[in-house]
Amino acid sequence: MSLKGKAYIAGAWEHPTRKATDKSIALLHAECAKGALDDAGLTKDDVDGYFCAGDAPGLGPLSMVDYMNLKCRHVDSTDVGGSSYQVAVGHALESIAHGRCSVALITLAGRPRSEGQATGTATRAGNPAQPELQFEYPYGPATANMYAMCATRHMHEYGTTSEQLAWIKVAASHHAQHNPHAMLRNVVTVEDVVSSPLVASPLHRLDCCVISDGGGALVVTSPEVAKSLKRPLVKVIGVGESPKHQMGGAVDLVYSAARWSGPPAWEMAGIKPSDIKYASIYDSFTITVLMQLEDLGFCEKGQGGKFVADGNLISGTGRLPFNTDGGGLCSNHPANRGGITKIIEAVRQLRGEAHPAVQVKNCDLAIAHGTGGSLGTRHCGSTVILERE
């Protein structure tokens, strides 16, 4: 049975906060849930499936379904970091198609900014029972230097330059200037990016995403429920998920799990990358975007640098408008997990509800791709392809 079109995204909402000193993580989740349900024209009592990931406090979904007083017949708390929410859309699609629920609520929220986490540069200890950790922690792996090692190798193999990576931030900043909630609203230049301080060579401060509090939520429903509502119809037509890791020591850092999560999504959707009008691409760092664009097939492997240069990702001028809300690079990376905001902006574009300055004309096909975990060690890629009906 093909799952294509068996579910719709009926509600999508991004929390406007970027610093939530006065709210708990649970409250942020619940506010996001309310926002997305209001957006859909549904209430909490319509929800019969709940999906969350590791950012939700408590044991899997249990604390949050209790806190929000939901009565569910299906729950799922698959945690693959920032890519969990694309995975959740895929799992919601399956669950709805198999009749296990008809209104699936997905929430994400967190407050790393208020909690003062040194998200990108600190080495985080963990449970030594995690089998790889004793062989990695002493060497100081942090988020930034893990992604940086991918960039070093990509530059070595393909001649990618810091200036080409900088174009990704430049494009995001062009979009963020129109988003009143974005943390970084100043338009930057390639020179600004490459002259910002190195954090972990070859990545500069402006190659990195923001650290923000906040969250978002989605309501995924059956076709019957979606068609009973008053919102534009955004259909889920392709999904894929796949983890990539160290492969027993055969580490290869020039490609991401998108190489594996993309093909099943394209196949289910029955379209190709050149059909896509708008792309939400996970942007923890500039290099993340570049590698995923290659691995999803928007250009040949190794040609990502040329593809992103000269404003090709800027809405209105470039061939592939990306992250028109400003993305994680400029707007929001709530809970250090940017997957859900990628889907939310894709929904806005397909509904024609993006900011007029960045709205893509006749936007009928969009992709939202997530990467969660660490590109330098082990991560998951997850792909969602959406169509306006």
Next chain:
Amino acid sequence: MAYEQRKISFLGSVDANPETKPFWDACAEGRLVLPRCKDTGKFIWYPRAISPWTLGPVEWVEVSGKGTIYTFSVMRGTPPYCIAYVELAEGPRMMTNIVDCDLSTVTIGQAVQVKFVPAEGGPPLPFFAPA
């Protein structure tokens, strides 16, 4: 850029995962010992007592400690440090730090040799310096 060794900490104890004892015992003696898959003959990183190729048995074998730098990044800080993956002569790529050199001179493909550096809370650990 003169090299300054940062303080290295072992995570947990060597008993946390009993299966990796042969690796830590060898480190204490300044030897780099890796598991090798008995079915395929391939060396494995990171150490574990079951083959990621066949889920079959492994044997623990001393390796040369020679390798080349696959990729790296110099983390800015005080002091800065260079995280890297080194491709061992025996095949696998392992996470490590490049030490004892001007970090601005590190390059991909550079030949390196293992060097055991003292770690707080555990045995000395394998780092790599230019050969």
